[in-house]
Amino acid sequence: MPSKLKILMILTSSAPMGEAGEPTGLWFEELAAPYYAFIDAGAAVTLASIVGGPAPIDPRSVKPKGENEASVDRFLSDETASAALKVTVRINGIDVSVYDAMFLPGGHGTMWDLPDSAELASLLTKAWAQGKVVAAVCHGPAGLVNAKDETGAPLVGGRRVAGFTDSEERAVGLDAAVPFLLESRLRELGGRYESVADFQPFAITDGRLVTGQNPASSALTAKLTLEALKAHPTR
Numbered sequence: 355m356p357s358k359l360k361i362l363m364i365l366t367s368s369a370p371m372g373e374a375g376e377p378t379g380l381w382f383e384e385l386a387a388p389y390y391a392f393i394d395a396g397a398a399v400t401l402a403s404i405v406g407g408p409a410p411i412d413p414r415s416v417k418p419k420g421e422n423e424a425s426v427d428r429f430l431s432d433e434t435a436s437a438a439l440k441v442t443v444r445i446n447g448i449d450v451s452v453y454d455a456m457f458l459p460g461g462h463g464t465m466w467d468l469p470d471s472a473e474l475a476s477l478l479t480k481a482w483a484q485g486k487v488v489a490a491v492c493h494g495p496a497g498l499v500n501a502k503d504e505t506g507a508p509l510v511g512g513r514r515v516a517g518f519t520d521s522e523e524r525a526v527g528l529d530a531a532v533p534f535l536l537e538s539r540l541r542e543l544g545g546r547y548e549s550v551a552d553f554q555p556f557a558i559t560d561g562r563l564v565t566g567q568n569p570a571s572s573a574l575t576a577k578l579t580l581e582a583l584k585a586h587p588t589r
Contacts, residue, residue: 359397359583362453363389364474364497365442366463367403369410371531379410383569384459384491386425388576389435392457395580400453404467404474406444412461415569425573446473450481454588455579459572460492460518465532468497475500482509482562487582491557491566491575492518498565499539511544514560516567522552562586 365385371378392399403409419427429435450456456478458468468474478501482488488509490498495517501509520537523529541547549567550556557566557575564582566575 359392359395359455360400360453361392361397361455361457361579362400362402362448362450363457363459364445364468364477365401365403365409365459366461366467367405367407367409368463368467371462371528372466372533375531377410377413378462379412380415380459380463381461381492381569382411382415382426382429383423384461384494384572385439386429387423387572388457388459388491388579390425390428391573391576391580397454401438401442402445402448403442404445404471406442408440409442410463411439412463415461445471445477448477450477450486451484453481453486454583455487455489456481457576457579458490458494458497460490460494460496460569462493462528462532464493464496465534465536468494469499469533471497472500475502478509479503485562485586485588487562487564487579487586487588489564489575489579489582490517491572492568493536495540495565496536499543508543508545509563510540513546513563514558515540515545515547515563516549516556516558516565516571517547518568519549519552522568525552
């Protein structure tokens with residue numbers, strides 16, 4: 355186990371839902387809760403995104419200070435974290451070998467740009483081949499759909515996975531807005547999809563792959579990521 359873990363958090367750069375959709379982006383708690391789980395564990399965290407620069411925050415996921423989840427308010431008051439969110443690193447050209455884990459927070463924005471990014475698919479495929487931990491929560495697993503494992507098969511194929519359920523998507527009224535239903539796609543790729551009741555915390559580990567179901571699962575997904583890093587050190 356290295357003295358200081360390095361974790362790359364990869365965020366969406368997509369602010370609208372499709373061509374003329376309502377505003378979306380990153381779901382703030384799915385960034386903030388894992389971010390501080392990692393920071394408080396002594397890890398160094400780098401914030402990256404598909405195109406770099408400011409990462410869009412879904413306006414539905416942030417309220418005035420004092421009305422948010424504790425991790426979100428902490429982030430809003432943290433000058434270092436807030437500054438990093440405005441200057442995220444573009445994933446193109448990132449050297450995955452220097453990181454121990456990749457973590458993909460969700461938010462509906464991920465459904466548009468993460469699956470379409472060949473650069474992301476390549477980065478995650480390389481990370482997996484190098485023995486890194488790969489983790490994602492809620493809609494973040496949308497970024498896994500084109501990643502491959504060491505055999506060239508879909509990364510999620512044959513592995514236990516979680517992600518935003520089709521019924522949760524219908525419950526929030528966005529099942530017709532998203533380009534595909536995440537649960538269905540993970541199943542189509544051969545993922546051994548698992549879930550609990552809608553909007554309840556749930557996350558699972560399958561070796562070096564860690565996934566969580568929804569926003570309520572973000573802290574648990576981060577906890578399991580840290581446990582996976584202890585079980586599968588890469589440096």
